[in-house]
Amino acid sequence: MTRSPVAGLGVGAGWRPAVAEELLTQTRNGMRFSEVVAENVVPSRLPEQLAAALRGGLTVVPHGVTLGLAGGAPPDAARLDHLAAVARATGAPLVSEHVAFVRAGRPDPGTDALHADVLEAGHLVPAARTPDALAVLVDNVRAAQSRLPVPLALENIAATLAWPETSIDEPEFLTALTEATGCFFLLDVANLHATCSALGGDARAQLDRMPLDRVAYVHVAGGFTDPSGVYWDTHAHDLTEEVLALLGHVVEVLGPHGPPVLLERDTDVDAAIVRTELDRVRRAVDRVPA
Amino acid sequence: MSREELAQRQQDVLLALLRGDVPAGFDQRSAALTTRVLRTKRRSEAFAAAPQLRGVPDVADRFDTWAGAHPRHGCAHDDVVDFLVADDGPLPEPLASIRSVERVYRRVRTIGRDRRPRHRPWVVALGDRVWHVGPRTPRRRVDPVRSGVPDAAGKNS
Numbered sequence: 001m002t003r004s005p006v007a008g009l010g011v012g013a014g015w016r017p018a019v020a021e022e023l024l025t026q027t028r029n030g031m032r033f034s035e036v037v038a039e040n041v042v043p044s045r046l047p048e049q050l051a052a053a054l055r056g057g058l059t060v061v062p063h064g065v066t067l068g069l070a071g072g073a074p075p076d077a078a079r080l081d082h083l084a085a086v087a088r089a090t091g092a093p094l095v096s097e098h099v100a101f102v103r104a105g106r107p108d109p110g111t112d113a114l115h116a117d118v119l120e121a122g123h124l125v126p127a128a129r130t131p132d133a134l135a136v137l138v139d140n141v142r143a144a145q146s147r148l149p150v151p152l153a154l155e156n157i158a159a160t161l162a163w164p165e166t167s168i169d170e171p172e173f174l175t176a177l178t179e180a181t182g183c184f185f186l187l188d189v190a191n192l193h194a195t196c197s198a199l200g201g202d203a204r205a206q207l208d209r210m211p212l213d214r215v216a217y218v219h220v221a222g223g224f225t226d227p228s229g230v231y232w233d234t235h236a237h238d239l240t241e242e243v244l245a246l247l248g249h250v251v252e253v254l255g256p257h258g259p260p261v262l263l264e265r266d267t268d269v270d271a272a273i274v275r276t277e278l279d280r281v282r283r284a285v286d287r288v289p290a
Numbered sequence: 291m292s293r294e295e296l297a298q299r300q301q302d303v304l305l306a307l308l309r310g311d312v313p314a315g316f317d318q319r320s321a322a323l324t325t326r327v328l329r330t331k332r333r334s335e336a337f338a339a340a341p342q343l344r345g346v347p348d349v350a351d352r353f354d355t356w357a358g359a360h361p362r363h364g365c366a367h368d369d370v371v372d373f374l375v376a377d378d379g380p381l382p383e384p385l386a387s388i389r390s391v392e393r394v395y396r397r398v399r400t401i402g403r404d405r406r407p408r409h410r411p412w413v414v415a416l417g418d419r420v421w422h423v424g425p426r427t428p429r430r431r432v433d434p435v436r437s438g439v440p441d442a443a444g445k446n447s
Contacts, residue, residue: 072297104301119304120362123331125324127300132291160323161307164315198323230323
């Protein structure tokens with residue numbers, strides 16, 4: 001097992017402007033781990049509370065959302081450089097992104113970005129899992145790694161789309177990816193629960209086959225289950241018992257002092273909600289015997 | 291499959307999903323769920339960029355219908371303005387004035403009405419220039435953002 005660069009940092013919450021003051025207070029009270037969406041910050045002008053928390057010892061992982069590493073095009077150098085700059089500005093030991101594509105098509109050489117034949121998804125979209133797609137993804141990840149100053153962790157997304165050509169299941173695909181590139185795995189248990197609710201499969205059984213020896217840290221987030229049984233990973237609702245139970249299983253497997261756990265709450269959020277939800281995550285982690 | 295073929299395949303599938311079509315060979319339920327995800331995400335970002343849209347009756351359905359036929363080309367602000375220009379439904383101020391002015395700038399109309407405080411009331415396209423004419427309307431107690439479209443809120447990951 002490869003030790004996570006952020007192992008032992010406990011439970012934290014993602015940095016969001018709406019709760020910046022609360023997260024600074026949490027840091028002063030002992031929170032040691034957070035994550036910031038890289039596209040939302042300017043490296044030379046970090047938000048005041050974030051800079052204060054960094055000075056207070058908080059470890060912050062820059063989390064990219066627009067690289068689209070599973071796309072057909074190589075990762076954009078400017079986006080990679082921005083992610084690298086945020087990593088340097090925050091002193092991060094690690095950066096993270098997703099196994100997804102976010103735009104499709106390829107600009108002709110010399111075409112400016114606004115007029116390129118590129119379609120923006122506006123969201124993380126799962127790619128087909130085939131040997132050819134894996135080869136392109138591995139190439140893209142290696143290109144990213146060569147331009148980043150710290151290791152890269154890649155996250156499983158919440159998928160609702162099943163490609164007919166897919167021939168490799170997600171645990172096998174992610175294991176092959178980590179083995180081929182040496183990247184870390186950002187395990188999102190809410191995403192795994194969401195994917196299984198939409199596309200079928202046993203989340204716990206799939207989880208046990210994931211590349212758990214490469215987990216850098218773990219995401220949890222809230223959501224809701226609609227009447228058809230599909231779980232929506234909204235980051236705007238409270239954590240569900242199903243996701244907390246899955247988190248408990250992860251901590252049992254990885255150990256309470258292993259990869260840290262990060263709460264993602266993006267909208268419908270205030271200080272009281274973050275405090276309550278962090279307490280729920282901490283209780284789920286603490287329930288597991290050391 | 292080469293890198294180029296993969297890019298083309300992803301583009302074809304994404305285009306169909308954004309339109310609300312089921313790409314050939316895909317399960318209908320899976321495609322419909324994904325279209326819902328993509329449309330909800332796009333609409334939520336647009337409404338975060340222009341919160342005034344949230345109170346407009348039927349606007350979510352109008353936006354989704356428009357979005358299905360018009361892939362997003364820029365940021366969420368651009369998306370809002372593109373939608374406003376194309377939408378013919380009722381809008382409150384300042385959105386109605388933004389739509390009217392932008393239609394003139396894009397030469398969809400040659401004349402537009404701007405009812406925002408401190409703006410000249412008429413906007414006219416003449417040749418390659420656009421003129422704002424007439425006396426400025428009086429300043430109201432609340433001074434809206436000049437563009438009427440405030441900054442975008444954050445995004446999720």
